[in-house]
Amino acid sequence: MLVSGELLVAEYYKKGWVEFRKMFNLQTGSRLHSSWGFIPHDDIVGQPAGRFLKSSLSVPFLIRRATLEDYVLYMRRGPAIAYPKDASAMQLMMDVTEGDRVLESGSGSGAMSLFLSRAVGSKGSVLSVEVREDHHKRAVTNYKRWRTSWSLRRGEEWPDNVQFHIADLCTASSLLAGQAFHAVALDLVNPHLVLPTVIPHLYPGAVCAIYLANITQVIDLLEGLRCMQLPLLCEHIMEVPVRHWLVAPAMQKNGQFCTRKPPPLDGEHGEEEEEEATDETDKEELTTDGRPAFGVVPYIARPHPVQLSHTAFLVKLRKCGQ
Numbered sequence: 001m002l003v004s005g006e007l008l009v010a011e012y013y014k015k016g017w018v019e020f021r022k023m024f025n026l027q028t029g030s031r032l033h034s035s036w037g038f039i040p041h042d043d044i045v046g047q048p049a050g051r052f053l054k055s056s057l058s059v060p061f062l063i064r065r066a067t068l069e070d071y072v073l074y075m076r077r078g079p080a081i082a083y084p085k086d087a088s089a090m091q092l093m094m095d096v097t098e099g100d101r102v103l104e105s106g107s108g109s110g111a112m113s114l115f116l117s118r119a120v121g122s123k124g125s126v127l128s129v130e131v132r133e134d135h136h137k138r139a140v141t142n143y144k145r146w147r148t149s150w151s152l153r154r155g156e157e158w159p160d161n162v163q164f165h166i167a168d169l170c171t172a173s174s175l176l177a178g179q180a181f182h183a184v185a186l187d188l189v190n191p192h193l194v195l196p197t198v199i200p201h202l203y204p205g206a207v208c209a210i211y212l213a214n215i216t217q218v219i220d221l222l223e224g225l226r227c228m229q230l231p232l233l234c235e236h237i238m239e240v241p242v243r244h245w246l247v248a249p250a251m252q253k254n255g256q257f258c259t260r261k262p263p264p265l266d267g268e269h270g271e272e273e274e275e276e277a278t279d280e281t282d283k284e285e286l287t288t289d290g291r292p293a294f295g296v297v298p299y300i301a302r303p304h305p306v307q308l309s310h311t312a313f314l315v316k317l318r319k320c321g322q
């Protein structure tokens, strides 16, 4: 049952696509407002998650718990976040596992910190280094807010496994002294400038994954690597494209489903038969117990006209010896 204080998402779906989506904190006495009417939070408290509730204008809203992906996309941001699709790909690159110790920089808005926190679990830990105090504070606040909502939802603590530090990673040798990391995730400008400080603390054979906004930065990184002669092998450079699709039953202009029409049998006059059958075939076919029959409706599938534009290039560097 949903309890006050939880982070929820309200969604209104129209024609198979989300028309409205909002993340909010469930609070007694508040209202969820939209252009399609409002829902008092008191009507949501105590409901099971994943229910459709009607707004004051009788529009059905799906009310569900925020996933970590929702949270990082809708939380308050300082700088741009590592998008969930890219954060997941970086975790695969680094092969981050429960119990690992990972170095991350910069903390930014704290999105990557949260994904890493979940990946390493309560037996692991993340050191998150950020040069700007305002960004550091934003990352810490976002991390705490997610942990609070989680404990209300689950009745158990989200691991308190991220140590946020204010420091310039270029000159953070004393902070890193005596530490070793199973992986390093970098999302900052000029990453080649921090590699000499960081790489001595990465286990041999382990991976440093780098998030870069454009291909010019990738070129600068590779040129930096060529000049510095660090024990790093660039294993690959990739982009993670995601394409959203619209898949829905094909509809006629009159709002009826289109129907699949069988070819005429031998001896039948196809054209006439089809004409006569139109009224009948316009009605949705039902099974004997009144449910829609399977396989009678044709579908239409096309890429969604609105796609997320380019986000980042990911570079995988492996520490290797001679």
Ligand SMILES: C[S@@+](CC[C@H](N)C(=O)[O-])C[C@H]1O[C@@H](n2cnc3c(N)ncnc32)[C@H](O)[C@@H]1O
Residues within 6 Å of the ligand: 079, 080, 081, 082, 083, 105, 106, 107, 108, 109, 110, 111, 112, 113, 129, 130, 131, 132, 135, 167, 168, 169, 170, 187, 188, 189, 194
């Ligand atoms: C794009 S943001 C990181 C976003 C973060 N990955 C997230 O998912 O929310 C880049 C951050 O790196 C920080 N930064 C830049 N250079 C740095 C350095 N040398 N040491 C530490 N942090 C640095 C910036 O202040 C900024 O907050």
